[in-house]
Amino acid sequence: MLMASSSTFTHFLMVLLFLLAFGSIASLADARALFIFGDSLVDSGNNNYLTTTARADAPPYGIDYPTRRPTGRFSNGLNIPDLIGQKIGLSESPLPCLSPEFNGKKLLIGANFASAGVGILNDTGVQFVSQSAAKQPHHYFINTASVVTL
Template identity: 75%
Template sequence: MTAVMVVVVAAVVMAPAPAESARAFFVFGDSLVDNGNNNYLLTSARADAPPYGIDYPTHRPTGRFSNGLNIPDIISEHLGAEPTMPYLSPELRGAKLLVGANFASAGVGILNDTGIQFVNIVRIGRQLRHFGEYQGKLRALVGAARARRVRLYEMGARRVLVTGTGPLGCAPAERALHGRNGECAPDLMRASELFNPQLSRVLQELNARHGAGTFIAANSFRVHFDFISDPAAFGFATAKEACCGQGPHNGLGLCTAMSNLCADRDKYVFWDAYHPTERANRIIVSQFMNGSLDYVSPLNLSAALEMDATAAAAASRMQDKVARLADDKPRV
């Protein structure tokens, strides 16, 4: 099994796992990829009340900061796998562990003091410690030898998708609070432009050390900015207004039952003050899967998965050949 990780601050990790034809999927990051961990925490950074989840299959809030599916859910669809469960969910046990786990927590950032106002969230260091706990649970389920196949790079992971930051200043909240005349907030746009090239250089250095294509850089800024700058080209009516919220651009406060709510979520890039709609998430993931080098490098996820499948098939054929030769060896 190969593993994928999403980091938004996200990482999707695919690493070898017990079933050779499957992939374990691990997610680390913030509210863009949290699928319910914060539901189990005493924090205000939660999406556990309507109208969150209005377009989810159950039409109920799940802890995802979306009207429906989020980025990891849609990647799981492309992998042909069920969605990963939140690590803090008591239902993550038994065979569910073999699918992987989602460790993300809304409100976190790269720095430990990011999101301090939310008090009780799972910061990145603790997310990684939770991954270590997950390993212990997996060892108890399948044994130490098989559990070693599901890990981050130094423990066996082979594909890590790392997303840079999107055009932060263009979120409805930032347009409302820091933009001029409804335009994107310039300081945050500059911050994104400074951060993303440095992240790309770090990933290139890691690939030079661990092998080309191990770390895949997703250009979230470019992906998001395409439909923010020309929403009509993608069938959206607006990229300035959030579907759910209040105040200028529906960009103030949380999305609640008392908020303004659009009738057609598919016409909006943003679901709430900061997070994309499910339809926008699907466009984002389509670029991760099939986009050119302008969007994802040094290769897209579809190419990486095809390479992994080819390598796995070759290894399987070699194992079969070795086994046949061993069977044919004369016994004395």
């Protein structure tokens, strides 16, 4: 009984800390760019531009998205970065860094570097013919650097 109570308290404390942290992030008036790294939970469509079987560019994905079309997000609508972006006042969600629409002005809003199937180890995601997190940033950095004009 004591263990269950301790576990419940720990979960409650974690949720409370998350809400407090999220509330303080959302109240920052100067926060205007969002840069996202991760896997399918936060991928907004980078895998649409990669040779991989981990794709979300066909129905039923996107059925609850504002356009009612698949976007490459592994959800039926908005994903976590979309919701955080709305909360901090971004005019739009950061584009996938591999998107042809991604340019220097869009970089001011932020960029999504997430890719479904990516993992820390080189062997992670090999069944998706994806890439490791160790190789992903370099590939995406080259693409992002090419859109920045000084």
